[in-house]
Amino acid sequence: MKKIFFFILSISLFILIFSQEKPILTFLGEDTPDSIVKNFTIDASDIPNDGGGGIELKWDSPEILKDWFISIIRIDEDGKRVLLTTDIPILSKQVRDVNSEEEPDRVIDSKGYNYWGILSKKFITEELLQILLDTFDFKEGLYSFNDDTFFVLSKTQMVYSKASWFNFLRLAVLISLIIISLTFLYYLNLAKKGKDLYIRKINGLDAVEEAVGRSTEMGKPIMYILGIGYVTDIPTIAGLTILGRVAKKVAEYETKILVPSYDPVVMTTAQEVVKEAFTEAGRPDLYNKNDIMYITQDQFGYAAGVDGMMMREKPGAIFLQGLFFAESLILAETGHSIGAIQISGTTETAQLPFFVAACDYTLIGEEMMAASVYLQKEPMMLGSIAAEDFLKVIIMSILVLGFLLSFLGSGLKIEFFKNLFDILYQALQV
Amino acid sequence: MGTTIGIWIAAGLTLFIYSFLYKDNPFYKFAEHLYVGITAGYWLIYTWAYVIQPMLLDPIIKNKEFILIIPAFFGIIMLTRWFPNIAWLSRWSIAFTVGMGAGLGVTGAIQGFILPQVQATLIPLSGFNFETFNNLLIIFGVLTTLIYFYFSKEQKGVLKYGSKIGITFIMIAFGASFGYTVMARISLLIGRIYFLLSDWLKILK
Numbered sequence: 001m002k003k004i005f006f007f008i009l010s011i012s013l014f015i016l017i018f019s020q021e022k023p024i025l026t027f028l029g030e031d032t033p034d035s036i037v038k039n040f041t042i043d044a045s046d047i048p049n050d051g052g053g054g055i056e057l058k059w060d061s062p063e064i065l066k067d068w069f070i071s072i073i074r075i076d077e078d079g080k081r082v083l084l085t086t087d088i089p090i091l092s093k094q095v096r097d098v099n100s101e102e103e104p105d106r107v108i109d110s111k112g113y114n115y116w117g118i119l120s121k122k123f124i125t126e127e128l129l130q131i132l133l134d135t136f137d138f139k140e141g142l143y144s145f146n147d148d149t150f151f152v153l154s155k156t157q158m159v160y161s162k163a164s165w166f167n168f169l170r171l172a173v174l175i176s177l178i179i180i181s182l183t184f185l186y187y188l189n190l191a192k193k194g195k196d197l198y199i200r201k202i203n204g205l206d207a208v209e210e211a212v213g214r215s216t217e218m219g220k221p222i223m224y225i226l227g228i229g230y231v232t233d234i235p236t237i238a239g240l241t242i243l244g245r246v247a248k249k250v251a252e253y254e255t256k257i258l259v260p261s262y263d264p265v266v267m268t269t270a271q272e273v274v275k276e277a278f279t280e281a282g283r284p285d286l287y288n289k290n291d292i293m294y295i296t297q298d299q300f301g302y303a304a305g306v307d308g309m310m311m312r313e314k315p316g317a318i319f320l321q322g323l324f325f326a327e328s329l330i331l332a333e334t335g336h337s338i339g340a341i342q343i344s345g346t347t348e349t350a351q352l353p354f355f356v357a358a359c360d361y362t363l364i365g366e367e368m369m370a371a372s373v374y375l376q377k378e379p380m381m382l383g384s385i386a387a388e389d390f391l392k393v394i395i396m397s398i399l400v401l402g403f404l405l406s407f408l409g410s411g412l413k414i415e416f417f418k419n420l421f422d423i424l425y426q427a428l429q430v
Numbered sequence: 431m432g433t434t435i436g437i438w439i440a441a442g443l444t445l446f447i448y449s450f451l452y453k454d455n456p457f458y459k460f461a462e463h464l465y466v467g468i469t470a471g472y473w474l475i476y477t478w479a480y481v482i483q484p485m486l487l488d489p490i491i492k493n494k495e496f497i498l499i500i501p502a503f504f505g506i507i508m509l510t511r512w513f514p515n516i517a518w519l520s521r522w523s524i525a526f527t528v529g530m531g532a533g534l535g536v537t538g539a540i541q542g543f544i545l546p547q548v549q550a551t552l553i554p555l556s557g558f559n560f561e562t563f564n565n566l567l568i569i570f571g572v573l574t575t576l577i578y579f580y581f582s583k584e585q586k587g588v589l590k591y592g593s594k595i596g597i598t599f600i601m602i603a604f605g606a607s608f609g610y611t612v613m614a615r616i617s618l619l620i621g622r623i624y625f626l627l628s629d630w631l632k633i634l635k
Contacts, residue, residue: 016459018507033503038560039529081482173537173540173541173545176540176544176545177537177540180540182537183554197582198582198583198584199581199582199583200582200583200585230531231524231527231528231531232527232528232530232531232534232535233531233535234531234532234535234539237528237531237532243446259445263521265508265527268508268511268520268524269524269528271511271572272521272524278590291546294470295466295470296466296469296470296473297469297470297473298465298470298472298473300464300465301465301468301469301470302466304447304461304462304464304465304466305465305466307450307462308458308459308462308463311453311454320600329615333482337556349603349607350607352604353604353605353608353611354605354608354611356604359606364600365579366579367579370581384435385582386582387580388581389580389581389582389583392576392579392580395548395576396573396576396577399548399551399552399569399572399573400573402551402552402569403555403569406552406553406554406555407555410554410555410556411555411556411557411562421552421554424552425549425552428545428549428552429545429549430541430545430546
């Protein structure tokens with residue numbers, strides 16, 4: 001009985017499957033009732049100013065086609081078809097064929113590609129898409145499939161992607177770099193020739209000696225925290241430079257410095273810096289590389305470890321100089337709770353308020369970079385500060401010029417100045 | 431069962447860490463050492479699995495990208511610090527890394543900070559309305575803040591007053607940032623307390 005039942009069920013299913021009509025793709029002709037659709041073209045070109053591997057497709061989108069969609073298929077010179085995009089609104093006007101390096105079907109430089117566009121009023125079905133990608137003999141014209149119609153556009157010209165030697169969109173960066181380099185060279189040269197360069201007093205730095213001295217008197221160590229930056233980060237490099245100056249004072253006062261580190265390379269660099277500073281101070285015997293230790297590379301693991309160390313070692317002075325993120329307040333608050341003198345500095349604007357609130361002295365942003373120069377007062381470094389200040393004057397001049405042009409152009413409606421303002425604005429575009 | 435044990439461990443460790451708010455104690459020490467130890471071990475494995483193996487070993491062995499031997503060499507000589515006689519070799523790697531960071535930092539700063547910020551300060555001043563006043567305030571704030579960061583001259587006269595106004599702008603910005611970040615931290619605290627009251631004690635549903 002069971003066998004008969006299954007036999008009947010199988011036969012029924014077979015009939016049901018094969019009795020269904022397969023949708024047929026029908027070519028309705030090259031003409032279309034809508035002349036706008038007929039004249040619709042896609043322009044394909046290499047993306048300029050890029051590193052290669054990218055093609056840009058653009059089209060005009062007449063208002064009458066605002067409800068239409070476009071799907072695009074890429075066919076390379078070997079005939080391989082790849083679906084670039086499906087059913088995007090025509091009003092989007094452009095699409096870029098840029099794939100990641102890992103993508104096997106990515107656009108390869110110097111290989112020719114054609115693109116076929118398919119216009120439709122409805123979304124293209126998976127079934128039709130498969131036919132288009134597998135067996136469809138591309139020919140411009142109107143087609144019907146499952147009672148829906150779509151229009152296959154004429155293919156684009158063969159297009160090749162290529163890498164550009166120069167990104168003209170970043171011309172402003174090159175010009176700025178040249179100006180910066182020349183300014184630095186000029187001021188470094190002045191410093192070399194022995195010109196007396198000035199650096200103003202930076203609040204908080206005079207407290208370095210006081211902090212180290214107080215710790216020594218109390219018989220407590222000094223803790224220097226470089227934050228969670230890597231040795232490639234500028235604030236960490238600035239922090240290491242200040243560390244050199246602080247370590248020299250520490251060696252002169254014959255006290256102890258602890259540097260808990262987040263990154264092994266920063267730790268190694270800090271060891272070198274402290275060792276050199278102790279040698280410079282004539283006390284290499286006091287240097288102990290185990291005082292500059294690795295904690296962990298986890299942000300809050302590091303914060304927990306350093307906090308614990310603060311509570312146990314009770315340093316008299318804590319320096320927080322480098323790159324800090326969410327752990328800044330945890331560290332600064334613990335340091336405050338043990339009564340240590342705290343001198344902090346970072347370029348992270350989101351963390352600076354916490355340092356201002358919890359530390360005795362805070363070096364704000366560039367003050368941190370200037371701090372190392374102020375402590376050392378080496379002519380070459382003073383030259384670099386003078387160069388930076390000159391560049392700030394240039395920036396201020398641009399801002400004042402922009403203000404005047406904006407006032408005359410937008411405020412007093414003088415077209416000439418408005419155009420000049422726009423030119424200045426565009427020149428700074430990157 | 432496994433989930434319950436996990437929740438108890440997480441809740442216990444949370445309380446151990448919070449006990450630091452009272453004072454340093456053995457519970458905090460335990461949680462701290464556990465955390466530091468686990469994260470140090472985790473990062474060791476992470477570095478092996480996501481850096482050394484896929485970015486160095488696999489490309490050299492499978493793809494024959496022998497050029498990677500050069501960075502590998504610089505990495506290995508960092509370990510010479512264990513041997514005092516040749517420890518100086520590690521300075522090559524450090525010098526390369528610091529130099530590269532500083533060099534990249536220059537173009538990165540120009541492209542990412544300086545030019546976009548200068549451009550963002552070039553704002554239209556049209557008509558006598560609140561927007562124009564706001565834009566004027568931005569321009570004035572940027573100029574005076576730049577004066578504050580001018581180091582090559584003693585802050586006297588115009589520079590003194592410009593600098594004072596600049597630091598006032600900076601402090602107002604810090605105040606706003608402080609409040610905003612504290613709000614975010616409070617939400618983290620709420621999340622933790624919610625975990626204790628909901629997942630652990632089942633007081634909150």
